[in-house]
Amino acid sequence: MALLTRIRGPRDLDRLTPGQLAALAQEIRTFLVTEVSKTGGHLGPNLGVVELTIALHRVFDSPRDRILFDTGHQSYVHKVLTGRQDFSRLRSKGGLSGYPSRAESEHDVIENSHASTVLSYADGLAKANQLLGKNDPVVAVIGDGALTGGMAWEALNNIADAKDRPVVIVVNDNERSYSPTIGGLANHLATLRTTQGYERFLSWGKDALQRTPVVGQQLFETLHGAKKGLKDFIAPQGMFEDLGLKYIGPIDGHDLTALESALTKARGFGGPVIVHCLTEKGRGYHAAENNDEDRFHAVGKIHPETGLPVSGGGGRSWTSVFAEEMVALGHERQDIVGITAAMLHPVGLAPFAEAFPDRIFDVGIAEQHAVTSAAGLATNGLHPVFAVYATFLNRAFDQVLMDVALHKLGVTFVLDRAGVTGDDGASHNGMWDMSMLQLVPTLRLAAPRDADQVRALLREAVEVKDAPTVVRYSKGTVGPAVPAVGRVGGMDVLRAAEESSGAHRADVLIVSVGAMAATGLEVADLLAARGITATVVDPRWVKPVDRALPGLAAEHRVVVTIEDNGRVGGVGAAVAQALRDADVDLPVRDFGIPQEFLDHASRAEILAEIGLNAPDIARKVTALVATLDATPVKA
Template sequence: MSTLLDTITCPADLKKIPRDQLPALAEEIRAFLLETVSRTGGHLASNLGVVELSIALHYCFDSPTDRFVWDVGHQAYTHKILTGRRDRFHTQRQYHGISGFPKRSESSHDAFDTGHSSTSISAGLGMAMARELRGGSNKVVAVIGDGSMTGGIAFEALNQAGHLKKNLIVVLNDNEMSISPNVGAFSSFVSRKLTGSYFRELKKEVQGLLQNIPAIGKDILQFARRAENSLKGFLTPGMLFEALGFDYIGPIQGHNLPQLLEVFENARGLDGPVVVHVMTTKGKGYAPAETNPSAFHGVGPFDVATGKTTGGKPGTASYTGIFGDTLAQLARENEKIVAITAAMPDGTGLTGFAKEFPERFFDVGIAEQHAVTFAAGLAAEGFRPVTAIYSTFLQRAYDQVFHDVCLQNLPVVFALDRGGVVGDDGPTHHGVFDLSYLRHLPGMTLMAPKDENELRHMLKTAVSHDGPIALRYPRGAGYGIPLDQELREIPIGTGETLAEGDDVAIIAIGITVLPALEAARTLAEKGIRATVINARFVKPLDRDLILRAARRTGCIITAEENALQGGFGSAVLELLADEGMTGVRVKRLGIPDRFVEQGPQPQLRADLGIDAAGIAAATEAFLAAKGASAPALSMVK
């Protein structure tokens, strides 16, 4: 049986559907999203909430001539479906499939790559300015959520957009704020009428008449403008946007297609920057997601009937969960420990901490720069802030780590979740640069555990350290090994030898340590005896341990789940060079000079050659070439 959705292969097809049938299309899209995401996993709640909004935008605007910039991008599924990717949608976030985020290389309808928050208004303003410079007339629409609006860059962009007065439409997708239904409905009515074509033409005529009245015309016009702004400020929550130089429309019911269509048609005709404030419900149309939207923000495969996830490793705790439990344990013993997150209490494992220590838990919103400097202020006053941020998101606060923490040698703990490859979210979310961008900062201590038990001891070490310290750990389940109940501090800058051998030394960090140990067992079956070292610290390195291994074997393999440029292997090379050990041959295993696409973590590690099989194969090949004369210090990627 043919459906409305079957008839749509591009936005032009959408415009052929009568308006009164659009609500039925919205329900078809919701059913399609549920059916597909329940099998593949993905960002469900946010996408269910913007179905009508996405339909209305594509109905009223002309993509790709008109530009859509989706902030973060995890709410762009309906956009992808309407722009010709429905047949491939089952591959979204899959290995070699389409991205779960907008991607310019994937479609001309994706105007800008996104994945991190708060960038849409800046990018949209740049596009609007480019349109002006080339004399174009297309529209630019930036769709941003209320969470992303907490990012400082969003307000910086709003400020400039209001100053430049260029045509730019900002759609604020608000699914958190509570507004009285009566006030919201009346405000919506007023906003729609004040921005309609009749009112706009009348306003222009009245302004022209008033300006031509001798002596008093300009004063009357100024008074009229104040009266209009006062009326809108009294009836709508948009005073901030008006103050920044935007016309404000809203709040609009985001699941009412007739209202959305009317508003966007009005907004198209406005001159200057406009904010359209749309109220939506996360998880709209699927009760489990509406009831618990955070659980369905990013979800794995699940059963539609029950809402329960399927698959996974039953009984094996995640690194994230163990971090949260351990931090709570430490906080019971030390009242100076406080926890900070940037809008990710669930994702960073701090929900339990927040419930047990509400006065010592701070969610600063999507504002990583502020989170780091806020932590620095707490540390300056004697507290021990633990700032839990995904590795890829701490990149947004690099200057604050340098200027506000390291320069003052403040004891801020950076708990970097999702270090290394993270899987299905792809290149915007892989945390594969942190070892490189943190280790060169003076005063920074940087470590990574080989397993979940070592994570607990490293966290104890971190909160006891008098200076900046970063602890990096991977996404996903641990190995299921027993956890020591008594926590101990690990001496700063000390590694450990896990296996002894004279032929080669495999020096690994973090998630690559146990695969390196497994690789050594494979090599032993072939008569190759390998020393395996768990470095534990990227900075400071265990100099004596590494130099002894270098002298013993003359051959070193380094393994890391980080960019090779400036990473752990580079640190080992620098150590050998500084010590004049020019005869040691070194091969580094890690992330090459490219962005890593999405896919299951085991598959990506295999592709990168940093799983057990890859480490064993690279080591064997390296040793097979040992007979070739090596110039001074041999560095092989």
């Protein structure tokens, strides 16, 4: 790492020779494999952009020139080149974020970890530069997968509108988002990849024709005047140029000389320009290059030599339980279809796709389109299941509300990575869904507590024909089964309050939501040790509030809700409203996630930090009961 240790900022790159730059690229790849193997993270995307990131920082002067990364999966190399080379706690509490972070460096302009947004940021920055009398270029690095998102094309339409705003759009084309990029845009880019290119053709024509006596110059001018038609024939980049965007490429994204030349031309153009770079996701690491699924898009801790995962104790994931049940449902019902937004493997729909290839639809990074397309499928009698990370459904709220719920359509949304996810930081915590979806009339929302309930609630969800349904569950390993000891209405009773001598009512009703069931039971145990009786119920369906809940609550002195969701407008708020509507006047305490953007750390660390664990909850409930009881609570 002799060269890498000399890089403390982008301008240190200026002193390196071409040979040293190539050696530096290899050092960076070795560094990434070694360090990310220890912590986990986005390995494949970063291995693919080493030369591209070096070239960007040699041609542009960050932070004066703003360099923005769409999604941010590919920002590790940028971090290394801007003085952040301690990856020992990557994505862990107190360590580097897995995405650009404004708190880490002035070189990180946006904390952008949702796709297809960077061009809109760039448009706004360029407009601001123009109004402020600045001519500094804005550079937006966007992957071919992110260009499947409609927001990117809305931004392109606006960027192209001003010919004198210097916006350099670098398309990092590796044919993949997580998995291979799909759709018409992907086919268009594939065409560009496989052509020899108009510019080389025109260069040859110029040289050849201008050597032709008498008519050569005229022929060349005619040829040049017809360049739009030739471009469409030789290399159909006309789609971009029709928008008014200068196109440069395709460029070998691992050729530093070619990259620097193209980026220098783009910088000097003075207006909006696209630089189309062909890169290889996972380049230089045999395990990633040989992985056809996602080229090691994101990995846990792995053995660097083999790429095989380091054993973490095993256990089934929530996602794998859903994946298995979807295949079973697919065999039973011909109307079940699956939808994914460029995340076939991460959300567990790959086995369904393998079993039923004609009944799976990957729409690209286009959640809004996915929801309304699902509405169309449901209108024609099918039952679509859209599996998506909980945090990404935020992007399609209007479509859930107006295109599905308003039309009373049977669409099931399966929300993976709900609640605190931890190491991917604020943007990936799925803490908004149960609050956001409370607003949607007719929608039903289920939160399974264990693997058996994932299966049962998914089956119940797809039986609903006249309203949207949601099944949400956590990231990672599903815990042991949590058996019910009884049922009240549609709610499972997980623990019945023990009889308390002289007491007409039990003390506390604990409503535990989904994966918080184990926490609810632990709270009940801690309360019992203090002489406080508690009933624990799992509503299973948290929206609407079970009709039996107010009556059950009336048999207790205090109601406590525990949810892995934001406190504002969540299940706790809905339960409190249901009690008020039923004239059940009881103290209600809702425990959930504070409405804050949470720093990256492990799930357990975050839950402890925000007080969403059994000891902290039990302490607060004990104090509450003490205020209601004239008799001092047993210490």
